Amino acid sequence: MPSRRRTLLKVIILGDSGYVNKKFSNQYKATIGADFLTKEVQFEDRLFTLQIWDTAGQERFQSLGVAFYRGADCCVLVYDVNSMKSFDNLNNWREEFLIQASPSDPENFPFVVLGNKVDVDGGNSRVVSEKKARAWCASKGNIPYFETSAKEGVNVEEAFQCIAKNALKSGEEEEIYLPDTIDVGSSSQPRSTGCEC
Template identity: 75%
Template sequence: MASRKRTLLKVIILGDSGVGKTSLMNQYVNRKFSKQYKATIGADFLTKEVQVDDRLVTMQIWDTAGQERFQSLGVAFYRGADCCVLVHDVNTAKTFDNLENWRDEFLIQASPNDPDNFPFVVLGNKTDVDGGASRVVSEKKAKSWCTSKGNGDIPYFETSAKEDVNVEEAFACIARNALKNEAEEEIYLPDTVDVNQGAAKKGGCC
């Protein structure tokens, strides 16, 4: 049985509550920004078809609640992710400090085959606030953190969901990295599912 490549890319956005995860996703998918802040309960996702080089892929972007009580969303939620996006607010140091916890949480729950090379992308959001006067996390500091993780640099983008700054560019990078990860693992689709074999494949049936 020939294997076939998936064209569905699962992207998970993690970060503290209020850093703008939902706003970034809505700006990218729906080209909208809402000033009304509504906390995400549990998890939600949007899909968008994108062209990555010569391939048409569907990105399934999962937005998670940043509150700690929702942090343990379960293995099924994280499993099968092709890329993980870590978001912090450049105006709040704690949200940057917590990136380490979110990254660790993802690697524990998703348990990717090659944790050191799993694609992460970091977004420093809300660069528009006070014209940048109130920011406390410098671009240099964020990039330094990205360089220190895994084998090689994690891509870093400074974004404003409100002003639509760098959102398209960031998600283009996310899609490309997700596709690169996905392409290395072709998925075998047999006529009948062998439970043990299925469990060994990228998170199995879940």
């Protein structure tokens, strides 16, 4: 297999329940175990590989601490629009990430929020309004917000386009040589954002 160069972006997904693995893993190629996946995203005529780490809300990841979070280019916070508890826990997940990852510029580190499961029960069991979620995102520095249905594929590609865009703005691009495997190295690039998705 010929080697190629592309940009690798590390994305951490946090929330009370898994987003990538349990909901639409058929769209992804598993690389190492079930909790580390890659997704290729085309953005501005370039190909990027998102290295996606999804905790699926599992406590076993808490023991990984700094090693798990280190080098992240973007953090995706996911909640279930049908569960107020999962929404209320977004702040805990955000704080946990900032503590563990210790980004050089925490105020401007790129986050993206996904309100998932908008398809459930035709939207009738929804308890968190889009307005409430957008207000929370605005209060945390205008975090980009998407309502998604991972199961139905609603807004999933759009969300990952925004995630790639945000991750790119988090620091200088790093071209990584990828032969047949992915280098899981870390980076301590300065971070900044300001993406309007």
